Each structure stands twice: as C-alpha cells, then as structure tokens.
Amino acid sequence: MTEAPALREDIEAAVKGHNADYAELRIDDTATNRLIYRGKELEEIGRTRNFGGCARALVNGGWGFVSFNETADLRARVQEAVEQARHVGKETSVLAPVEPVVDIVPVQVLMDPRKITLAKKKEIFDDYNEKMLSVDGVTSTNLVYGDSDKRVTFANSEGSYIEQERIDVISRLSATARRNGDMQQASMSLGALNDFSYIDTLGDAAYLIANRAVELLNAPYVEPGVYPVVLDPILAGVFCHEAFGHLSESDFVYENDRMKEIMVLGRQFGQSHLNIVDGAAVPDLRGSFKYDDEGTPAKQTDLIRDGILVGRLHSRETAGKMGEPPSGNARAIDYRFPPIVRMTNTYIEEAGASFEDIIGDVKLGVYARNWYGGTTSMEMFTFSAGEAFMIRDGKVAELVRPVKLTGNLFTTLMNIDAIGRDLDFNQGGGCGKGGQSPLPVSNGSPHIRIQDCVVGER
Amino acid sequence: MSDLSAILDATRAAGAQQAEAYQVANEEVPVKFEANRLKELNSRRTSGVALRVIADGRVGFASSTRPGDVDDLVEAAMETVPFGPEAHFDFPKQAEAPMVDTFDPATETFAIDEMIKTGQTLIDAIRDIEADLQCDGQVRRLVGTVTLANTNGGRYTYRGSMLMLWMHGTLIRGTDMLFVGDVDASASPVLDTKRIIETVSWQLEHSRRNATMRTADMPVIFTSTGVADALVMPLTLAFSGRLVHQGQSPLAGKLGDALYDQRFSMHDDATIPMRPASRPFDDEGVASRRIPLVDKGVVRSFMYDLQTAGLAKTDSTGSAERSLASQPNISTTSLVVDAGDTTLAEMVSGVKEGLLVEDLMGAGQGNVMGGDFSGNVLLGYKIENGEIVGRVKDTMVAGNVHEALANLSAIGSESRWVNGTILTPPLMFERMAVSAKSE
Numbered sequence: 001m002t003e004a005p006a007l008r009e010d011i012e013a014a015v016k017g018h019n020a021d022y023a024e025l026r027i028d029d030t031a032t033n034r035l036i037y038r039g040k041e042l043e044e045i046g047r048t049r050n051f052g053g054c055a056r057a058l059v060n061g062g063w064g065f066v067s068f069n070e071t072a073d074l075r076a077r078v079q080e081a082v083e084q085a086r087h088v089g090k091e092t093s094v095l096a097p098v099e100p101v102v103d104i105v106p107v108q109v110l111m112d113p114r115k116i117t118l119a120k121k122k123e124i125f126d127d128y129n130e131k132m133l134s135v136d137g138v139t140s141t142n143l144v145y146g147d148s149d150k151r152v153t154f155a156n157s158e159g160s161y162i163e164q165e166r167i168d169v170i171s172r173l174s175a176t177a178r179r180n181g182d183m184q185q186a187s188m189s190l191g192a193l194n195d196f197s198y199i200d201t202l203g204d205a206a207y208l209i210a211n212r213a214v215e216l217l218n219a220p221y222v223e224p225g226v227y228p229v230v231l232d233p234i235l236a237g238v239f240c241h242e243a244f245g246h247l248s249e250s251d252f253v254y255e256n257d258r259m260k261e262i263m264v265l266g267r268q269f270g271q272s273h274l275n276i277v278d279g280a281a282v283p284d285l286r287g288s289f290k291y292d293d294e295g296t297p298a299k300q301t302d303l304i305r306d307g308i309l310v311g312r313l314h315s316r317e318t319a320g321k322m323g324e325p326p327s328g329n330a331r332a333i334d335y336r337f338p339p340i341v342r343m344t345n346t347y348i349e350e351a352g353a354s355f356e357d358i359i360g361d362v363k364l365g366v367y368a369r370n371w372y373g374g375t376t377s378m379e380m381f382t383f384s385a386g387e388a389f390m391i392r393d394g395k396v397a398e399l400v401r402p403v404k405l406t407g408n409l410f411t412t413l414m415n416i417d418a419i420g421r422d423l424d425f426n427q428g429g430g431c432g433k434g435g436q437s438p439l440p441v442s443n444g445s446p447h448i449r450i451q452d453c454v455v456g457e458r
Numbered sequence: 459m460s461d462l463s464a465i466l467d468a469t470r471a472a473g474a475q476q477a478e479a480y481q482v483a484n485e486e487v488p489v490k491f492e493a494n495r496l497k498e499l500n501s502r503r504t505s506g507v508a509l510r511v512i513a514d515g516r517v518g519f520a521s522s523t524r525p526g527d528v529d530d531l532v533e534a535a536m537e538t539v540p541f542g543p544e545a546h547f548d549f550p551k552q553a554e555a556p557m558v559d560t561f562d563p564a565t566e567t568f569a570i571d572e573m574i575k576t577g578q579t580l581i582d583a584i585r586d587i588e589a590d591l592q593c594d595g596q597v598r599r600l601v602g603t604v605t606l607a608n609t610n611g612g613r614y615t616y617r618g619s620m621l622m623l624w625m626h627g628t629l630i631r632g633t634d635m636l637f638v639g640d641v642d643a644s645a646s647p648v649l650d651t652k653r654i655i656e657t658v659s660w661q662l663e664h665s666r667r668n669a670t671m672r673t674a675d676m677p678v679i680f681t682s683t684g685v686a687d688a689l690v691m692p693l694t695l696a697f698s699g700r701l702v703h704q705g706q707s708p709l710a711g712k713l714g715d716a717l718y719d720q721r722f723s724m725h726d727d728a729t730i731p732m733r734p735a736s737r738p739f740d741d742e743g744v745a746s747r748r749i750p751l752v753d754k755g756v757v758r759s760f761m762y763d764l765q766t767a768g769l770a771k772t773d774s775t776g777s778a779e780r781s782l783a784s785q786p787n788i789s790t791t792s793l794v795v796d797a798g799d800t801t802l803a804e805m806v807s808g809v810k811e812g813l814l815v816e817d818l819m820g821a822g823q824g825n826v827m828g829g830d831f832s833g834n835v836l837l838g839y840k841i842e843n844g845e846i847v848g849r850v851k852d853t854m855v856a857g858n859v860h861e862a863l864a865n866l867s868a869i870g871s872e873s874r875w876v877n878g879t880i881l882t883p884p885l886m887f888e889r890m891a892v893s894a895k896s897e
Contacts, residue, residue, distance in 0.1 A: 029524075032783070034784075035541075038700070038704060038706075039704045039706075041543055042541070042542070042543050043543055044519065044543070044784070044785050045518070045519065045538045045541050045542050045543070046518075046519035046520060046521070046538055046784065046785065047519075047520045047521075047534040047535070047537065047538060048520065048521045048522070048782070048783045048784075049520075049521070049522040049523065049524055049527065049530065049531075049534070050506075050522075050523050050783065051522070051523050051524035051527075052504075052523055062496070062497070062498070062499075063497065063498040063499070064498070064499050064500075065498060065499070065500045065501070066500070066501045066502075066503075067500075067501070067502045067503065067504070068503045069503065069504065069505050069506065069523045069524070069525060070503075070505075070525055080501065084499035084500075084501065085499070087499060087570070088496050088497065088498060088499050118537065118538065118541055119540075119541065122541045139705055139706070140704055140705065140706050176706055176827070178705070178706075181708060182828075183706075183708065183825065183827065183828040184825065184828075185825055185827065185828075224673060224854070224856070224891060224893035225673060225893060226895055255492065255493035255592075256493065256592050256628070256630070258590075258592075258630035258631075259630060262630065262632075262633055336502055336504065338498070338500070372823055373820065373822070373823035374820070374823070375819055375820045375823070376819075377635070377637060377819055377834075377836050378635055379633065379634070379635040380819065380834055380836065380851065380852070381834075382819055382820035382823070382833060382834040382854075383820070383823075384820070384823040384824065402824070402825070404820065404823060404824065404832055404833075404854070404856075406820075406834040406852070406854050407852070407895075408851070408852055410633045452895070454852060454854060454893060454894070454895045455893075456832055456854040456856050456891075456893045457824075457830070457832055457856045457891070
C-alpha cells in the first residue's frame with residue numbers, strides 16, 4: 001500500500017504548468033466520531049475517516065472535475081480534469097480576479113472534542129437520554145452527537161496555497177410521546193464551531209424537550225389559514241435562509257436573463273427596516289472560515305440594506321460573469337464535489353422593536369418557535385416550526401401542534417412589519433444544495449413579525 | 459482496493475470474535491448541463507472500507523477511505539467496541555443468493571460523447587416545445603463493485619451499473635416561476651427520453667394559466683411523482699422493523715390488520731432485473747427477496763436488518779442499506795405499488811372541485827414517523843368540473859398517509875417508475891385538507 005503524499009511541494013507542483021485557463025487541487029482529511037441513540041439503546045457508535053482529493057480545471061469556459069481517494073499521482077489527476085474541461089469548453093473563461101494567497105491557518109479551538117474520551121461523551125449523552133426517558137409519557141428518544149475534524153489543503157495554478165482546519169460539534173435531542181394512535185415529537189438541533197463546551201450544558205434542554213413532546217399530545221391543531229405570524233430568532237433565521245438566502249446565490253442568476261431582471265440590484269424587497277447580511281467573516285459561527293474552497297478570502301456581504309437589494313453571493317465565475325466583486329461563497333462539502341455558491345452565516349440585523357411591541361397589537365396570530373426544517377423553490381418557500389402557540393389579544397396563548405409556514409418570497413419579505421432587537425443564531429442546521437448536504441451554515445435574526453402568512457399543519 | 463481477508467485477520471488478532479468488512483469501489487461520471495448547454499464533466503472515483511466488529515457481545519464500527527489504512531481502521535473499530543450496542547446477531551454464513559441482473563456492460567462502455575448527445579438532444583427537444591424554458595440537467599453514469607466478507611465464511615461480491623438522466627426546466631414570467639422536469643434511471647443505458655419530453659410537455663400545457671384555490675377539504679389526486687414525493691417516505695418509514703420494534707411506528711402491533719383500502723397492495727423487491735436499486739444480497743450479505751408489505755389492504759410484513767431482526771426475534775428481510783460512513787439502515791430498494799383500474803383522465807373527470815399534485819415541496823418536514831405529510835404545492839393543478847383548469851400556487855396540502863390510504867377513492871391504472879426506484883400509479887383521495895392564500 002502506498003502512503004499518500006500530502007507534501008506541500010508535491011501539491012503545488014502538481015497544479016502548475018498545465019495548458020488550462022485555471023486549475024486547482026484540494027485534499028481533504030476528515031475524522032468523525034458519532035453516537036446515535038434510539039430509545040434505551042445506543043444504536044450506533046463509530047469512527048470514520050474520509051480522506052481524498054479533487055482536481056478542477058477551466059478551459060474555454062468549460063469545467064472538468066476529478067475526485068479520487070488514491071492521491072499517488074496528483075499531476076495526472078489535474079491533467080485529467082484539464083482534458084475534460086477542454087472537451088466541454090467552447091466559450092471564454094471568466095473568473096473574477098482574486099489575489100493569490102499563501103496561508104497556513106491555525107485552528108483556534110476553545111474546548112477540544114478530540115481531547116475528550118469516547119467514554120466521557122457517552123456518559124454525557126447517557127445522562128440526557130435517561131433524563132428524557134424518565135419523563136412520563138415519553139415512549140422513545142433519538143439523540144445524536146457528532147464531532148468532525150476536517151483539514152483542507154488547497155492550491156491553484158495562480159500560486160495560492162492554503163491549509164485550513166475546522167472542528168464541527170453537532171448534537172440533536174429528540175423525544176417522542178405516544179398515546180393510543182397519536183404520536184408527537186419535539187426536538188432541538190445545536191452546533192458549534194471549534195468548541196465542545198455547550199455539549200455539557202443540555203440537561204435542562206433535555207427535560208424541556210421531553211416535556212414538550214408530552215404536552216403536544218394535548219395540544220389542539222391550528223386552524224389552517226392566513227395569520228400574522230411572529231417568529232423567534234431561530235425560526236426567523238431559517239426563514240431568512242430559505243426565503244431569501246437561496247435566491248441571493250448567483251449561480252441561479254448569472255446565466256438567466258429573467259432571473260437577472262428579478263434580482264436586479266436596487267430592487268425593493270422589504271420595508272426600510274429590513275437588512276440582511278451573509279458572511280463567513282462573522283467569527284466563530286458554523287458558517288465561518290477564512291478562505292472559501294476557491295481560496296477567496298471570506299467577507300461580509302450586505303444583501304439587503306434598508307429594504308433594497310444591494311448584493312449577492314458569488315463564486316469567482318459568477319462574480320466574473322456578472323462584473324461584481326467575489327464574495328467568498330464558493331463551498332464544497334468535501335473532495336467528492338466541486339465548490340458551488342453557498343451561504344455561510346446569514347442573518348437579519350436588529351431593528352428596535354421589543355417583543356411586546358411585536359405581539360402587542362396582534363389580535364389573532366401564531367407565535368412559531370424553533371426550527372424543524374425548511375426548503376425553497378426560489379419563489380415559494382416552506383419552513384416548519386418546532387413549536388407554536390396562538391397569539392390572542394396581544395398575548396402568547398395556548399400551545400398548538402407544530403405548524404408549517406409557506407409563502408411567496410416577493411410578498412412575504414415585504415410583509416415583515418416588525419423587527420426586534422434580540423439577534424440570535426441557529427447553529428444546528430445543515431444546508432443542502434446540488435446533492436451536497438449537510439453543509440455547515442448558521443442563520444440568525446431577532447424576533448420578527450410577518451403579516452398574511454399561510455399557516456398549515458406540519 | 460484493500461485485501462478484506464487481511465483486515466479480518468488483523469481484527470481477529472486484535473481480539474474481535476466476529477468481524478465484517480464491506481468495501482465499495484465506484485466510478486461515477488456526471489455530465490452536467492447548465493443554461494441549456496454542456497457546462498461540466500466530472501469523474502468521481504470513490505473507494506473505501508467499513509469494518510464492523512463484535513467483541514464481548516458488543517458492536518464496534520469504523521470506516522476509512524484512506525487507501526491502505528488497515529491498522530488505523532482496526533484500532534478505531536476496536537476502540538468503539540466497549541461503548542457499542544449489544545450485538546443481537548451473528549454475521550451470516552455463506553448462503554445462496556438469487557441471480558439478479560444488476561450490471562450492463564453497455565453502461566460501462568456508454569461513451570461520454572453519447573451522454574453529452576443524449577442530454578443536449580433532450581434539452582433541444584424540450585426547448586422546441588417552449589423556447590423560453592431554461593434547462594439544467596445531468597446525465598450520470600455509475601459503475602461500482604460491492605464486496606463483503608465476514609469471519610463466518612460469508613463472501614459476496616457483485617457489480618452494478620446505472621445510467622441516470624434528469625432534466626429540469628425553469629420558466630420565468632415577471633416574478634412567476636414555473637419548474638418542470640423529470641428523471642429516469644436504469645442499470646442499462648436505455649433511457650426513456652420520449653417519456654421525459656411527454657411529461658414536460660404535459661406539465662407546460664397545464665401550466666399555461668394560473669388558477670386560485672380556496673381553503674377547504676376536497677378531493678386530491680397525486681400523480682405517480684406526487685405519490686413518490688409526498689406519500690412514500692412517511693408510509694415506508696412505518697414498515698421499518700426498527701421503528702416497529704421500538705414502538706415508534708404507528709403500525710407496531712398491527713401485523714395482519716386490514717388497515718388500508720382492500721384494493722391497495724405494495725411490496726419491496728430488490729430482485730427486479732436492471733433496476734438501479736436491485737442487488738443479489740443486501741449490504742450485510744442477506745439474500746434479496748420480494749417483501750410483501752401490504753396485500754389487499756392487510757399489513758403483511760415489516761423490513762428488517764440483522765440487528766433489528768435479532769431484537770425482534772425474527773429474520774432479516776435483506777433490507778440493510780449502508781453508505782461507507784455509517785452502519786446499516788433499513789431501507790426500501792425498488793418499491794412497487796400495484797396498479798388499479800382507473801385512468802388519470804377518469805379520476806379528473808369525476809372531480810367538481812379538487813387538486814392534482816405532481817410535486818410537493820417540503821413534504822418530509824412534519825411528523826413523518828407518525829405518517830403525517832404536508833407541503834407547498836410546487837407543481838400542481840386545479841380541477842374544476844372534471845377539467846384541469848390551471849396551475850396553482852401558494853397552496854398547501856396536508857394529511858396522514860395511513861388515514862388517507864384507508865379512504866382511497868381510486869387507484870390509477872397507469873403506473874410509472876419515479877427516480878428509477880418507485881413504481882406507482884396515481885392515487886386519488888376523496889377528502890384532504892387544502893389551504894390556500896387567495897389574493
């Protein structure tokens with residue numbers, strides 16, 4: 001068996017001197033630990049090592065991409081990608097210029113999961129699982145813990161050479177309560193970058209989730225219809241990601257003239273209090289990094305400022321073709337995929353409203369909290385809440401069964417008529433696009449209120 | 459490629475009583491089209507080994523895609539053993555597996571230029587119907603080998619092939635966006651491009667006008683893709699032996715009960731020749747078979763892997779599926795819903811006011827384990843006085859699949875494969891909750 005070369009000189013040499021407009025190499029090495037509980041059983045414990053590389057090349061506007069686990073002859077792999085690209089390319093290559101960078105980025109770990117034994121991790125989750133199962137009415141649980149240490153080496157034909165490392169720590173607690181044929185679930189997903197410490201603080205949350213699942217058995221269904229809806233920061237963050245974030249990814253726009261008309265900079269999308277930002281340069285969140293997977297430095301990009309569309313998310317190609325600055329949003333989930341335009345940390349900025357301001361004049365509405373899922377088709381989106389309450393005469397009233405919200409982007413953003421002052425981030429989600437899932441992202445918002453939202457049962 | 463025997467020997471030397479090594483080696487070539495033209499050629503070569511060990515009655519697991527990583531792999535798997543779940547199974551001895559056609563050499567030799575031509579011809583044909591449609595798509599060829607070896611003498615290997623074609627068109631008018639498209643997949647390089655063109659043409663024809671729905675309970679028809687999108691996941695999850703054993707499935711304790719309409723039958727079958735999900739044995743080495751899930755409305759069997767079968771004191775149904783990164787899960791392979799006797803045209807003609815659903819967005823976000831489904835109608839049409847009158851928007855449909863199948867009003871006579879893995883006719887339900895935002 002050959003030991004894979006991971007030497008800097010080999011990688012740098014392999015990517016240079018090809019007959020291509022652009023070429024790059026990326027080598028990933030990810031070590032993952034995982035615990036999964038279902039009910040009383042620890043169902044799965046495992047360690048996985050995902051190691052491999054990829055080469056990508058651009059010739060006359062066409063791309064070639066080759067991924068592999070055997071890293072013995074890197075230069076031949078780049079050459080293969082170049083030949084593929086040549087087979088495709090019949091136009092002109094356009095990439096926004098990015099200053100070549102040589103950087104070995106040290107990882108800044110707060111509490112290091114690699115220094116915590118498997119025994120300790122299991123002990124913590126055994127305790128949460130027992131707590132949840134001890135709640136009367138809970139029939140089953142599902143707990144997930146995972147940590148992954150990912151090292152990425154990147155080099156391109158323009159002279160960039162970058163090494164980066166990140167450690168993701170994710171967890172999910174979920175409880176199921178069942179009575180006769182009726183079944184209800186409550187859950188919570190959390191995550192952190194380069195820090196294990198939150199994992200040890202979920203005891204109260206475990207009880208809360210277990211009790212919520214039981215309470216839901218007694219909760220009535222919401223009457224489907226159109227309501228004013230108040231979203232908590234977590235769910236508003238998911239809304240921001242689904243309803244607007246994906247539309248700002250310019251790979252949907254850059255070759256589509258009609259989408260360009262829709263997404264023209266200067267178009268009004270919301271009222272003047274609405275500001276939406278994306279950026280991996282916002283530190284210490286799941287979507288944070290120093291360079292994206294094309295070696296472009298991370299930025300903070302204003303997407304909506306004072307209700308007006310002012311920016312979008314780019315790869316080097318989409319930025320080049322649209323004549324806009326690259327934003328550092330080209331990301332790949334691992335070496336098996338080429339980078340595509342993705343979000344990082346996406347959030348609605350604070351405005352001044354207090355929670356009382358937001359719900360005070362709602363006569364009949366829905367207060368939806370916590371995240372369950374979400375998806376978009378650009379124009380239309382749906383996202384579902386972990387829990388929901390009715391709002392009656394300006395006050396949070398009875399718990400109802402979980403709801404799903406749906407709407408049209410262009411009317412819904414305009415219908416946000418109150419924005420709070422309690423920005424918080426949801427770090428428990430992963431984003432999927434183009435078969436690449438789950439990509440670590442975060443999203444955030446203060447409490448917001450949306451008028452005329454379609455609410456259905458989940 | 460690693461020597462699985464060497465890995466098993468090393469695992470025994472490290473103190474395991476039993477071990478199983480699972481290896482996949484795939485070569486995948488996706489040809490990608492963007493904005494109506496060829497954009498990118500890919501080649502993905504993936505290989506790796508997953509190792510399961512049983513020591514002192516517990517199961518440990520590790521996997522690696524790093525070539526030659528034997529010592530680290532064995533060490534990692536053994537490290538997890540003391541914390542692993544109790545083993546309720548032995549790795550299976552060598553046994554007869556059925557002959558299943560899973561590999562077509564013509565797929566392996568199907569040239570990249572042929573793939574490019576197939577995709578481009580399809581895009582051109584679709585744009586002949588509607589010139590403003592912007593098409594993205596992919597023609598993907600996959601050839602792979604699965605090899606499995608365990609310390610009880612089990613040795614299995616097979617080759618599989620797949621050619622897949624998906625085409626997705628976007629039509630934008632103002633801020634109104636319409637998404638049409640279809641997918642086909644087979645182990646052979648025979649793709650039904652004519653069907654894809656007909657489907658897209660039908661979708662476009664019925665989407666020329668927009669129609670407004672009202673919030674009410676009404677008849678809802680799901681096309682084959684609608685059934686696959688919205689109903690199959692919450693339904694098949696309930697047949698997972700694991701969820702049944704844990705009491706999480708609403709079907710727990712209901713084996714043999716007549717829960718559904720007596721015209722409704724459904725089975726899973728990994729032995730259908732040349733389907734992308736077909737295989738002679740599952741990912742634990744258990745022989746493939748046809749699994750009757752529902753027979754004339756009666757719940758006939760659940761799906762099991764080795765561990766769950768051991769816990770439930772039954773036999774594995776050969777339903778284990780895994781990726782390199784995780785231990786086996788219970789999954790369907792090719793799911794077949796039996797056809798009925800009503801054409802789609804007959805279903806539509808009998809509806810005074812109703813909804814026809816082709817694509818439901820966000821269908822898997824609800825209490826799927828309980829059988830609930832709900833979603834935003836991404837592609838669907840209003841039916842009025844027996845006719846499809848236009849495409850609907852801002853409309854949600856919700857229900858519970860188990861309740862719905864007990865109250866089926868019609869089963870379609872025209873079955874088709876969806877995504878190459880689900881063969882189903884359209885299904886019609888008399889009353890389902892539709893909520894809409896009417897302007």
